[in-house]
Amino acid sequence: xxxxxxxxxxxxxxxxxxxxxxxxxxxxxxxxxxxxxxxxxxxxxxxxxxxxxxxxxxxxxxxxxxxxxxxxxxxxxxxxxxxxxxxxxxxxxxxxxxxxxxxxxxxxxxxxxxxxxxxxxxxxxxxxxxxxxxxxxxxxxxxxxxxxxxxxxxxxxxxxxxxxxxxxxxxxxxxxxxxxxxxxxxxxxxxxxxxxxxxxxxxxxxxxxxxxxxxxxxxxxxxxxxxxxxxxxxxxxxxxxxxxxxxxxxxxxxxxxxxxxxxxxx
Amino acid sequence: xxxxxxxxxxxxxxxxxxxxxxxxxxxxxxxxxxxxxxxxxxxxxxxxxxxxxxxxxxxxxxxxxxxxxxxxxxxxxxxxxxxxxxxxxxxxxxxxxxxxxxxxxxxxxxxxxxxxxxxxxxxxxxxxxxxxxxxxxxxxxxxxxxxxxxxxxxxxxxxxxxxxxxxxxxxxxxxxxxxxxxxxxxxxxxxxxxxxxxxxxxxxxxxxxxxxxxxxxxxxxxxxxxxxxxxxxxxxxxxxxxxxxxxxxxxxxxxxxxxxxxxxxx
DNA sequence: TAGTGGTCTAGACCACTAG
DNA sequence: TAGTGGTCTAGACCACTAT
Numbered sequence: 167x168x169x170x171x172x173x174x175x176x177x178x179x180x181x182x183x184x185x186x187x188x189x190x191x192x193x194x195x196x197x198x199x200x201x202x203x204x205x206x207x208x209x210x211x212x213x214x215x216x217x218x219x220x221x222x223x224x225x226x227x228x229x230x231x232x233x234x235x236x237x238x239x240x241x242x243x244x245x246x247x248x249x250x251x252x253x254x255x256x257x258x259x260x261x262x263x264x265x266x267x268x269x270x271x272x273x274x275x276x277x278x279x280x281x282x283x284x285x286x287x288x289x290x291x292x293x294x295x296x297x298x299x300x301x302x303x304x305x306x307x308x309x310x311x312x313x314x315x316x317x318x319x320x321x322x323x324x325x326x327x328x329x330x331x332x333x334x335x336x337x338x339x340x341x342x343x344x345x346x347x348x349x350x351x352x353x354x355x356x357x358x359x360x361x362x363x364x365x366x367x368x369x370x371x372x373x374x375x376x377x378x379x380x381x382x383x384x385x386x387x388x389x390x391x392x393x394x395x396x397x398x399x400x401x402x403x404x405x406x407x408x409x410x411x412x413x414x415x416x417x418x419x420x421x422x423x424x425x426x427x428x429x430x431x432x
Numbered sequence: 433x434x435x436x437x438x439x440x441x442x443x444x445x446x447x448x449x450x451x452x453x454x455x456x457x458x459x460x461x462x463x464x465x466x467x468x469x470x471x472x473x474x475x476x477x478x479x480x481x482x483x484x485x486x487x488x489x490x491x492x493x494x495x496x497x498x499x500x501x502x503x504x505x506x507x508x509x510x511x512x513x514x515x516x517x518x519x520x521x522x523x524x525x526x527x528x529x530x531x532x533x534x535x536x537x538x539x540x541x542x543x544x545x546x547x548x549x550x551x552x553x554x555x556x557x558x559x560x561x562x563x564x565x566x567x568x569x570x571x572x573x574x575x576x577x578x579x580x581x582x583x584x585x586x587x588x589x590x591x592x593x594x595x596x597x598x599x600x601x602x603x604x605x606x607x608x609x610x611x612x613x614x615x616x617x618x619x620x621x622x623x624x625x626x627x628x629x630x631x632x633x634x635x636x637x638x639x640x641x642x643x644x645x646x647x648x649x650x651x652x653x654x655x656x657x658x659x660x661x662x663x664x665x666x667x668x669x670x671x672x673x674x675x676x677x678x679x680x681x682x683x684x685x686x687x688x689x690x691x692x693x694x695x696x697x698x
Numbered sequence: 699t700a701g702t703g704g705t706c707t708a709g710a711c712c713a714c715t716a717g
Numbered sequence: 718t719a720g721t722g723g724t725c726t727a728g729a730c731c732a733c734t735a736t
Contacts, residue, residue: 186724187725213701222725228725236646243734244702244732264698369696370693374690375688377503381498394660424639424641426692426694428526432531494705508722509722510722511714512722
């Protein structure tokens with residue numbers, strides 16, 4: 167044992183100074199990248215890794231942990247560790263808000279977007295009712311924090327996997343008495359109802375950032391290890407400049423690709 | 433020892449079935465969220481954690497690993513584990529492309545944007561020269577893969593921290609003979625040079641997604657554990673619809689917040 | 699039943715920080 | 718020098734999957 171320890175120290179001084187677990191992870195990553203292990207392939211078992219790299223099982227596990235954090239592999243208990251199949255991301259362009267989509271009725275915008283890409287879409291309601299306004303919502307509506315607003319909290323499931331947790335908030339006067347208070351908001355979805363209930367919709371502002379999920383979010387979105395989430399705040403304004411909807415969404419980052427096109431501003 | 437094992441099993445059956453490390457991590461996360469540990473505070477040492485939660489040091493480490501993956505804490509060897517100070521994200525709105533910014537000269541757009549927020553900006557060049565076009569670039573320019581293009585690869589450092597790795601590609605005929613081939617591209621930056629060299633710039637398309645960084649990216653961007661990156665592809669078109677710049681950037685996600693505003697399309 | 703990954707222990711030793 | 722986090726070992730036992 168002492169002998170092996172010396173070997174390792176010498177080797178690490180000659181070759182490089184990173185930890186063993188990091189070097190194993192990097193070696194495996196390189197092999198994945200050159201295609202030695204293709205998407206869906208099983209990686210060597212921990213037993214095999216300890217033999218190949220002359221390390222303890224703890225170190226082999228640490229190495230695989232690193233790859234999992236990088237989103238390269240997924241583990242399946244009792245089966246093995248596998249190179250991750252890339253989920254096919256759904257594109258989200260600004261076209262998704264085209265008036266023609268929801269004016270004609272049919273489906274809600276998100277359904278339409280995913281549906282256009284040949285994917286099945288389902289919405290699960292987590293909450294539908296009157297709640298006190300969270301800070302960001304109160305700020306957008308210009309009301310006091312905690313004042314009552316209407317909320318629709320739902321989980322969108324695309325192709326059998328949770329895709330986003332979306333919470334839409336509405337001013338009470340626009341929501342109450344419309345189908346925004348029902349699970350099925352009717353043809354054209356929420357946008358159509360807002361457009362009917364008040365002034366026509368005019369502008370959208372979106373604000374995005376990315377971060378790692380909290381534990382409950384990991385569970386709700388069934389996120390594979392090493393998958394970030396995207397935080398989206400979307401505010402919809404009508405022609406009078408009034409904010410009529412604030413949506414706070416947490417999106418599984420491995421399921422989206424976002425695109426915008428716009429003229430260069432003056 | 434056996435006794436403790438039984439205690440634990442019984443307790444876990446009564447209360448919940450998650451692993452000890454997860455429960456420790458969740459408990460600490462809750463304490464951070466209610467402010468028991470504020471940003472910058474030191475968490476209990478591993479020694480203290482093993483005593484408080486009656487677990488081995490390995491489990492305490494696993495718990496902290498989880499918090500690190502969630503981007504909540506950072507470790508400093510020899511000092512302790514600390515609640516992470518949130519880097520103040522720099523806002524990136526579409527105003528950043530406003531013609532008035534680069535037409536007047538002064539600084540390049542990214543400098544201008546960060547500079548407006550009172551931050552110091554530096555650019556380190558990693559490469560500047562003629563290279564074969566990568567696939568995405570060739571596709572945008574409508575040329576063959578591997579055909580020569582001009583590239584400026586640089587690392588932007590904002591407020592002393594690497595913020596993004598940005599690689600801008602230009603068609604040779606627009607770059608050669610202009611200051612795009614120099615490290616200092618002159619007043620107004622790359623956009624101003626493109627505008628002068630060819631037709632006026634007209635439109636921008638951006639496409640982005642979020643993922644975990646690879647090991648080299650972690651190092652280059654000095655990413656704290658649990659920090660995702662944003663992959664951004666930006667293509668600039670001139671009034672004739674020709675793609676005149678393709679930028680491929682990898683951005684540290686904890687340093688940006690991206691915003692868009694646009695009228696609802698028809 | 700054998701093989702896999704997941705959790706956990708109880709240590710040893712290293713590298714870094716601070717008084 | 719004492720205290721901290723980082724790496725690594727050599728196991729034990731659990732939960733799940735296949736045969």
